Amino acid sequence: MEIEAGPSGMQSRELILIRHGTTAWNLEKRYLGHSDIGLLPGAEQELSSLRKQFSNITCEALYYSDLLRCQQTLTQIAPSQAGKAKLDPRLREIDFGQWEGLTYDQLKDNPQYRDWIDAPQEVTPPSGEPWTAFTARIDSFLKESLMSFSPILHSRSLNVPKIAVITHGGVIRYMVSRLIPDQGFWDTQVIPGQAIKIRLDGDGGNWVGTRLTFP
Incomplete structure (x- = not known):
């Protein structure tokens, strides 16, 4: 899906989307959204x-989620x-509400959970975050922080500006689906500690992304 760009004139930049390292809940395959737990002792x-x-990478801008695992x-x-x-x-990450800390096996017989698996855009976990709220805040970040023509990123040099984002699996999946044409939310698999690089090219009307090999 294309994102509106700013002033006219072709510009390019590279986004490095990094998922945080492994937590205990990741190992146990528990839903981990807003719960603020840290990385495992072997993170280094x-x-x-x-x-x-x-x-070996110098970033013009570097952003990170406020949750502990991303700070670490x-x-x-x-x-x-x-x-x-x-x-x-x-x-x-999206807030899973009452499903935070639970596993698939604990939830698989819950009809509401089954409906959410089939259509997360339409079903919200109990006391959780609606899909529309989740995507709205990420879209806001993309527009204000990554797509703007700020002086720092408005570079005409041969070096394409690089922007790094340390965040969560669901956020990265959504960003990739927004930035790369014909890419669905579940099409991207990203493991803890993995980086995905996307090149964005904008002509003053829209940004279009292409996935590159990292680094």
Whole structure:
């Protein structure tokens, strides 16, 4: 899906979308949304490869979710750039409400859960976050933080500006579905500690994304 761009003139940038490292709930396959738990003790080793890759990348902007697991991931992979990173609560995972901390096996016989699996855009977990609210805050972030022609990102040099975002699996899936044509929400698989790179090209009317190999 295309996103409206700003002033006329072709511009390009690269987005590096990073999912936080592994938590205990990830290992146990529990739904983890707004619950604020940290990474496993072995995070430094798990993220060492990503840290090495990231050490050769200079970002014009770096954003991260306000939840602990993303803050800890930032510290592990980009310590030298952490000072300029911007915390943004809009990058939180969707809130699973009463299903937070539960597993598929615990929920599979719940009719409302089955309906939500089939149509998350139409069914909301009890006391959870509606799909429309989840996507609205991410769209707001994309428009204001990634698609704007701010002086920092409005570069005409040969080097394409790079923007990194440390966030959550569901957020990354949605961003990819919004930025790359014909890409569905469930088409993207992203594991903890993985980075996905997207090149965005805009002609003053719309941004269109293409997935690249990281790094």
